[in-house]
Amino acid sequence: MIDELDLRTFKPHPQRDAVLGEVHARPFTRLVSPFSVIHFAFLAQGEAAASDRCRFIDFCLERNLLPPEQSAKHHQIVIGPAMLRWEQHSEFTTFTWIWTNANGPAAHQFEKVDDTVRSLIRALRQTGQLLVAIRLEVEQSASPTRRAEQIFDKNSLAMVATKCGAGVAASDFRVDEKGFTKILVCDLGLTSHDLGALVQRLLEIETYRPLALLGLSAALELAPSVDRIDRRLVEALEKMQNGEGLQFNNHLLAELTALAASFERGATGSLFRFGASRAYHELVQSRLSIIEGNDVSGYPTWSSFLARRMTPAMRTCATLEDRQATLSDKLARAADLLRTRVDVEIEQQNHDLLQAINERTRQQLRLQCAVEGLSVGAIGYYVVSLFSYLAEGAHDAGLGVPPSFLTAVFVPIAVGVIWLVSYNIRKRHLKHDDAPSVARD
Secondary structure: OOHHHHHHHHOOOOOOHHHHHHHHHHOOOOOOOOOOEEEEEEOOOHHHHHHHHHHHHHHHHHHHOOOOOOOOEEEEEEEOEEEEEEEEEEEEEEEEEEEEEEHHHHHOOOOOOOOOHHHHHHOOOOOOOOEEEEEEEEEEOOOOOHHHHHHOOHHHHHHEOOOOOOEEEEEOOOOOOOEEEEEEEEEEEOOOOHHHHHHHHHHHHHHHHHHHHHHHHHHHHHHHHHHHHHHHHHHHHHHHHHHOHHHHHHHHHHHHHHHHHHHHHHHOOOOOOHHHHHHHHHHHHHHHHHHEEEEOOOOOOHHHHHHHHHHHHHHHHHHHHHHHHHHHHHHHHHHHHHHHHHHHHHHHHHHHHHHHHHHHHHHHHHHHHHHHHHHHHHHHHHHHHHHHHHHHHHOOOOOOOOOHHHHHHHHHHHHHHHHHHHHHHHHHHHHHHHHHHHHHH
16 A cells, blocks of 8 residues: 555655755745735845845844744745745845735825834845835725826836736836835735735746846946957957067967956856846746736736837847857967967977987088098008008018018008998997987887
8 A cells, every 4th residue: 555655765865855845935925905015135145145044034033933944945924014025046035025004005105114014124134235126015996007007107107917807017117216116916806826926926027127137237348348359359360360470479379368368257257147137037028928918908018018128138138148159269269270370380490490400410420420531540540650660670570571561551451440440330329329219210
């Protein structure tokens, strides 16, 4: 029976709990209108993220509330009249405050915040950089269009009805005098689950949108540098085409290497930003496709409104990223070509040097041969002189052959023997010198 199985007898994968629990990460909160929401997103990575997490844990402990677990990426607490939802992402942390409107929507119109909630928000300070601040109001209104026109700028107002037709979302995506982006949700009969899902997705859209547009800032900042490096590469290629010489090529190679290092430093820094912008833009499009249903007559949808502004920005990022990849390839090819020229120049210099060495060796050999010829004559002279003493001594002892005749006959014999001995010695030395080179070949 399956009920009798005990999975503890199996060895689980170390990531099993994490991957199975991911589908339940950041669940939707059931909400009932009317209520207000304030949502913050702080950029925080590394030590800043750890510091913000510690601040949130201390905030919970000081108020005798359950803090998040060590590995938790989201946590929800109820404190006073508000519910606080904390989420930690790869490069940012969000805090979402939700509380019920006590005096009804008409009394505040995005202006008033519950005093207790305001004091709690001030108490939970963060070290990260604030990027997103959203004020979202959920109301039960029979006329969403009229209500939105009272709150937002009509020139940039975008509205959309949900797919089920039970809700309308509106915003002009402008930052008000207090620094908030305002969103209005009109509840026309949404269930608590659908309303919670809608609010969370709207907050995600307006959170991911600025994060996606961070890539545009990086692109605009890097564009002049890419243009400058591109121009300098063209100039370097023209110099390489017109210049010659090892010293010139070495100088140009050093300049090109420094140019490539400067470019790669900027490209490496933007690699993550452009990739993150693409991912955030895809998340925005995904959330929009989930919530958007029918159009609201007379106003653009969120998709069309954001597309006119975000799509050019994303294309700018993609274009610069492509330019960076192309320029990196150009720099690599130019550097390889220049290194080849330097190697050829070095090989040519080595060839010329070896030829000069060979020529000097041949001159030394000819000089040595001349010296050896003189040496044979000098040695022969001394040997013949010694022999003449022997011939004179033999003649005085009674030999009837004249000494001068014996000396004359001995001269060619002595010179020939001395030359033959010298030749054999030189031949043995040449064989000994050639043997290592033959072995190396």
